[in-house]
Amino acid sequence: MIEVTGLHKQYGTRTVLDVPHLSVERGACVALIGANGSGKTTLLRILAGQLKPTSGTFSTPQPVLYLPQRCYAFRGTVLQNVLIGTKNKREDALSLLERMELAPLLQKEARSLSGGELQRLAFCRLMLRDCTLLLLDEPTSACDSHAAELLLQELQRYRAAQGCTVLLSTHSRAVAAQVADRCLLLANGRASALRSEAGTQCEFSFD
Ligand SMILES: Nc1ncnc2c1ncn2[C@@H]1O[C@H](COP(=O)(O)OP(=O)(O)OP(=O)(O)O)[C@@H](O)[C@H]1O
Ligand SMILES: [Mg+2]
Structure with missing residues (x-):
């Protein structure tokens, strides 16, 4: 379960994130939507432990896996990249790369992949690991x-196997509708929309 209270991030005098309260139940998949600069990455990075909030508290289930908005590859082949930090996962990696249609690129230098190939590779690195909370920034x-x-099929497969909580940001309503149980809106860093008691109907449900 994710619990956030009074979470605030400021750069200088500018507030870029203000989340009074957020609670995500265990096993849920929540899509974070909002315009460019609305604070989606900031919130995800704070929850991933990569960025310190200016104030506020949060608790997250551990371990956490985080897919950054800007994906990267390590030096080496696609297969080596996926296997980094794993043990005895070669067979799993091969079938995962097959399902993700990256098998023809197994021996290719990972840093030479196209943007979409690289994003799938970075996602595959997470799919070979266990977690309780999965944070995906525009996957x-x-x-x-x-x-x-x-990618979304693989995400659903992973969720079913792990029972993990998922928070993902997206600009695609179709993606949100396909995988998310509910959708939270950020606007100009302010998450007042997350407060149902505020009376604004900004928490969308796809049920
Ligand atoms: N290190 C920083 N210093 C100053 N401002 C920052 C810094 N990092 C982010 N910001 C600002 O914080 C705001 C929120 O950024 P964030 O990356 O969280 O937006 P986002 O919702 O993920 O946008 P996008 O859809 O473009 O990915 C932006 O206005 C950005 O310019
Ligand atoms: Mg972002």
Whole structure:
């Protein structure tokens, strides 16, 4: 379960994130939506432990896996990249890369991949690990529609196996509608929309 209270991030005098309260139940998948600069990455990075809030408290289940908005590859092949930090996962990696249609690129230098290939590779690195909380920052932003479909199918497979909580940001209503149980809106860093008691109907449900 994610619990956030009074979370605030400021750069200089500018507030870029203000989340009075957020609670995400265990096993839920929540999509974070909002315009460019609305604070989605800031919130995800704070929850991932990569960024300190200016004030406020939060608790997250551990371990956490985080897919950054800007994906990266380590030096080495696609297969080596996926296997980094794992043990006895070669067979799992091969079938995962097959499902994600990256198998023809197994021996390719990972740093030479296209944007969409790299995003799928970075996602595959997470899919070989266990977690209780999965944080994905625009996981399909570089993918074509077919690649996005593969990635979302894999995400659902992973969720079913792990029972983890998922928080993902996206600009795609279709992605949110396909995988999220509910959708939270950020606007100009302010998450007043998250407060149902505020009376604004900004918490969308896709049920
Ligand atoms: N290190 C920083 N210093 C100053 N301002 C920052 C810094 N990092 C982020 N910001 C600002 O914080 C705001 C929120 O940024 P954030 O990256 O969280 O937005 P986002 O919702 O993820 O946007 P996008 O959809 O473009 O990814 C932006 O206006 C950004 O310019
Ligand atoms: Mg972002």
